[in-house]
């Protein structure tokens with residue numbers, strides 16, 4: 115499957131020997147996305163939403179079409195539920211600050227998990243300091259997934275928000291939201307899902323997930339950096355105050371007071387990431403042209419192949435083997451620092467990630483400071499995995 119897909123990614127014509135295994139950090143960009151961005155800057159550019167001239171109104175239409183495209187892509191009620199931000203991080207900060215500021219106070223609790231990226235931990239700590247609520251974390255299981263039973267047990271009358279990852283950027287495990295979402299809604303607790311890792315690998319359906327907020331970043335789904343998406347359930351548009359003030363988010367401004375715009379505009383202050391949104395629209399076209407379930411199976415097959423070979427090596431430790439998981443293989447080699455492995459692999463044009471993966475509480479929980487991580491995207495193939503494994507064996511011999 116996807117035999118000639120590398121041809122669509124210009125980096126491979128410049129670097130034919132590249133083995134890129136860091137898609138979980140950020141994906142490579144197909145030519146269609148790159149071209150949409152350069153064409154927009156070259157031939158279509160002006161500010162959106164403001165100009166009466168056709169250059170601006172044409173680009174505004176194209177920009178707003180991306181909102182509809184995203185809405186369909188994640189099966190949201192309407193494009194009106196889609197807010198553009200500069201990143202998933204900004205989207206989470208927006209929800210955390212506006213919700214905490216309005217609804218959280220001393221004695222309240224919010225629940226995250228040990229599996230979260232710092233983007234879904236630190237904003238909560240910052241708000242907890244300001245508004246005095248408690249941050250509670252659900253445990254994880256041996257297989258690297260959220261301990262749903264523990265999480266459900268931690269929900270009580272003080273719980274005012276639940277914020278969890280959809281697919282872990284370290285263990286790759288996919289959270290099953292069925293019971294979590296049901297219990298949250300039975301108890302009137304809003305649910306945020308961090309979809310950064312899930313969005314480009316498996317179909318996302320916010321209606322089925324029944325979440326209040328869903329966030330992701332453009333750069334992880336073959337699109338540009340500098341744009342993020344926040345899906346927000348209708349009722350929150352009225353209940354939350356704006357996050358930032360400035361142009362575009364207003365209704366009337368007088369010298370001593372402001373009234374705000376309604377809907378997504380209320381949360382989009384200033385000039386939006388115009389060209390990034392256009393690029394993101396093209397990356398969704400790219401994904402729609404390649405069935406997401408096929409992409410998932412392709413990446414999972416590569417993962418399974420690598421996992422099988424690596425788990426038979428007696429000096430390899432693999433973190434995360436949940437049944438429901440994506441193509442993320444996090445590992446360590448006994449007695450070798452992961453950075454040393456990455457540096458030797460880089461000499462063979464193999465790009466893997468090492469470090470704490472912005473998940474220090476998880477690292478502490480599994481008793482390591484850092485790990486190596488190979489993560490798969492649509493452009494990887496079996497040959498990439500073979501080169502990676504061969505080089506890994508050579509690196510081990512060399513470093514030992």
Ligand SMILES: Cc1ncc(COP(=O)(O)O)c(C=O)c1O
Nearest residue numbers: 201202203231233283308310331
């Ligand atoms: C699970 C998860 N959440 C949040 C983020 C933050 O995304 P960004 O840095 O694009 O805002 C990442 C990025 O690595 C991630 O993997």
